């Protein structure tokens with residue numbers, strides 16, 4: 133069990149109010165809050181190491197240290213070598229850059245698999261390659277529980293498949309895909325794999341070596357850090373692929389993919405976010421104090437996973453008891469190893485925006501709309517009518533918040549009948 137009281141005390145934003153009521157942050161899939169130490173690290177970097185890299189003076193060397201430490205921290209978070217971590221503005225921009233780079237080795241008629249469960253950032257960069265004659269194959273999902281259609285995935289794999297781009301978890305309905313199995317199948321067909329772990333990253337341990345994926349992306353602002361994208365790529369690919377870059381920039385990895393001047397202050401924040409998780413791990417299991425940071429992070433994320441599963445069970449049970457509520461995604465608690473605590477709902481007679489507004493006025497911060505999972509909301513037939521209300525929890529939320537939320541939503545639903 134993670135030490136939630138300690139965790140909550142780390143996040144100053146959790147003390148904010150919305151009018152007279154405490155703010156309840158159920159907007160985690162859109163971006164999580166940050167511990168004090170993340171804000172401090174960003175500020176320190178700007179105030180004491182604000183220089184560009186490779187200079188002959190102290191602040192430049194200090195900035196290089198920040199960059200090195202951030203690569204090490206991210207490598208511990210992902211389970212890889214620090215040379216295999218590429219930083220960039222956000223996942224979307226990194227994915228567009230990688231897709232263009234990969235396309236240099238593709239030919240017209242080559243195929244890429246994407247899924248209809250995914251955020252558009254794992255669709256549009258691959259779709260853009262259709263201009264070069266590359267063919268996109270879109271995998272369907274089962275509407276009744278929003279799980280991927282594995283038979284459809286298999287049927288779309290063939291000798292022309294060069295890449296499978298798959299979400300680890302859906303940012304809209306919380307489904308965790310069986311990425312291990314999907315990666316195995318893609319690999320057996322000779323395809324590379326690109327995993328979008330943006331939504332999954334704050335909810336469970338990541339281990340790119342065990343997954344054996346070729347690429348994986350995430351975004352630190354979804355796992356308690358600042359706005360900073362991260363791309364893992366196997367060293368062999370980062371060395372082999374040809375990035376679009378300026379000539380004077382280095383040819384070593386990962387620099388050759390880190391175009392332009394990076395957001396050094398955000399990198400300092402990434403290290404602090406990873407260190408926060410490591411400390412959470414040590415508090416979960418004191419025996420880990422002398423163990424490597426990676427093990428501490430893994431323990432934290434296992435504990436987070438178990439804790440969030442309990443919150444999700446209470447949330448989903450309460451939601452399903454509300455008359456007139458339509459629930460999207462996996463609902464059976466015994467299948468919750470296949471979902472994050474992110475759920476999407478609609479209520480008969482109430483537009484999602486009106487629900488989010490009314491909840492917002494009571495201090496409950498939830499998203500409405502499509503959250504860029506456009507293929508999903510279109511397939512579910514809700515896109516033209518406001519999408520869905522998304523309730524997205526993180527480990528800093530509590531059972532008491534869930535209970536109060538369910539009461540508020542229940543009253544709101546009753547008022548619509």
Ligand SMILES: Cc1ncc(COP(=O)(O)O)c(C=O)c1O
Nearest residue numbers: 222223224251253303330331351
């Ligand atoms: C699953 C998923 N993929 C990709 C993205 C895009 O990430 P970024 O904002 O870092 O470009 C998001 C953002 O919400 C997301 O939830």
